Amino acid sequence: MSFTILGTGKAVPEYVMTNDELSTMVETSDEWIRTRTGIEERRVCKSETLTDLTVTAAKAALEDAGITAAGLDLIICSTMRGENITPSQGCMIQKELGADCPAFDVNAACSGFIYALDIADGYFVRKKVKHVLIVSMDNLSNITDWTDRSTCVLFGDGGAAAVLGEGDDLLSINITAKGDDRVLIIPHGSNSSPFYEHEEKKAVLHMMGNEVYKFAVKAMADGITKSVQDAGLALSDVDCVIPHQANIRIINASAKNLDIDREKFFCNVQHYGNTSSGSVPLALDEASHSGFIKKGDIIAMCAFGAGLTTGSCVIRWNK
Ligand code: ACO
Numbered sequence: 001m002s003f004t005i006l007g008t009g010k011a012v013p014e015y016v017m018t019n020d021e022l023s024t025m026v027e028t029s030d031e032w033i034r035t036r037t038g039i040e041e042r043r044v045c046k047s048e049t050l051t052d053l054t055v056t057a058a059k060a061a062l063e064d065a066g067i068t069a070a071g072l073d074l075i076i077c078s079t080m081r082g083e084n085i086t087p088s089q090g091c092m093i094q095k096e097l098g099a100d101c102p103a104f105d106v107n108a109a110c111s112g113f114i115y116a117l118d119i120a121d122g123y124f125v126r127k128k129v130k131h132v133l134i135v136s137m138d139n140l141s142n143i144t145d146w147t148d149r150s151t152c153v154l155f156g157d158g159g160a161a162a163v164l165g166e167g168d169d170l171l172s173i174n175i176t177a178k179g180d181d182r183v184l185i186i187p188h189g190s191n192s193s194p195f196y197e198h199e200e201k202k203a204v205l206h207m208m209g210n211e212v213y214k215f216a217v218k219a220m221a222d223g224i225t226k227s228v229q230d231a232g233l234a235l236s237d238v239d240c241v242i243p244h245q246a247n248i249r250i251i252n253a254s255a256k257n258l259d260i261d262r263e264k265f266f267c268n269v270q271h272y273g274n275t276s277s278g279s280v281p282l283a284l285d286e287a288s289h290s291g292f293i294k295k296g297d298i299i300a301m302c303a304f305g306a307g308l309t310t311g312s313c314v315i316r317w318n319k
Pocket of ligand 1: 247
């Protein structure tokens with residue numbers, strides 16, 4: 001197809017919030033969170049802004065790829081909420097890097113990284129770019145209801161970036177959306193108009209966990225199966241799966257449904273919780289730098305999130 005991943009880089013806030021600390025804020029326990037989700041700790045922004053994190057990840061990815069910001073032809077930032085309504089987070093990253101290229105944001109919640117890869121694919125196919133920077137980052141701590149134990153234990157801040165160059169290592173990619181504001185929604189929560197007649201909703205995450213769980217397990221299996229088929233491969237050809245890091249039980253159930261060896265699934269949900277669109281590239285970056293994946297590996301990536309959206313793809317790792 002169109003691109004290869006030249007480099008990746010991550011950024012997470014310094015502050016580590018443990019399950020025990022959360023247990024002092026809401027009625028929960030380390031044992032409940034570990035057994036129901038696999039999460040042990042997460043990172044939470046204190047001094048860091050979203051711009052700090054996105055720029056740190058972008059610089060790390062550029063260094064890993066061995067190119068400078070001057071060589072970028074496009075910047076796509078995947079985030080549910082940039083630091084400002086406008087300028088876009090992509091433009092903030094472009095400014096801080098000193099790059100000279102178009103930049104914009106995409107919002108597909110936790111599937112955002114795969115959506116961004118799909119958009120970038122189109123630019124490469126049309127030969128409009130040679131190098132694209134994708135930064136996927138969310139700081140969910142600022143839209144978390146810290147009094148709601150059923151959601152606040154699940155999320156964390158952080159993400160990662162990837163630099164793409166021309167190549168043929170994208171073997172297949174699929175994105176889907178099924179519009180639904182019932183099972184998972186984060187309202188805007190601010191409307192300055194004195195004329196608006198609708199009730200203001202609180203800008204925090206509302207989720208029907210069980211519904212998302214069922215959707216997620218099916219979406220992961222369906223997405224990976226379709227993308228592997230589209231790549232002309234069999235599930236047994238997959239060397240590594242980079243799944244969205246939402247809940248270890250969703251990952252385990254997906255491995256079982258797909259009949260892919262559980263050992264092939266990279267997991268870091270225990271350290272970061274669900275970082276939304278940051279999740280898949282953060283896992284990819286750690287899988288790359290820890291040696292979990294190696295040159296020539298066939299990697300399946302899969303995500304699901306609010307929207308409801310899904311994204312899956314198969315790439316050949318060429319680093
Ligand atoms: N601590 C202790 N007890 C809790 C907690 C908590 N933190 N949260 C819920 N409980 C209680 C509930 O009140 C319930 O009690 P009850 O039986 O007395 O009513 C009990 O634990 C079981 O609750 P369930 O919701 O049935 O627990 P479940 O096993 O389904 O796990 C969870 C809940 C972890 C949310 C799971 O459903 C899940 O992971 N869902 C998917 C969420 C997800 O992946 N979201 C990603 C999208 S996010 C995005 O796109 C931004």
